[in-house]
Amino acid sequence: TTKPEEMKAQMEKMMTDTQAWMAKHAASLVETGAPLGKTKSVTADGVTDTRNDLNYYCVVEADTHEAAAAMFAENPHLQIPTSSIDVIAIPHFGM
8 A cells, every 4th residue: 555645746746747748738738628527428218427547637739640649658647557548639630
């Protein structure tokens, strides 16, 4: 079990590291994002509570999907054991 003071120190380091990552990539950050909360699943049969591993989002702009993914290679979130970051393309459809 992680001691509360160690947990606090880890969280503070993560926040500092995240702020540095965001500053490094500020020119590419379109939306700095926000935490994500509880999830609902909507189908033709109704609405139900559901779970997923998504806990935060942000929007970046890059020349390619690969370049956007590479931007996250050093993201502090990856310090969390077994964590991952999904990079999803948002097509512009000529807009």
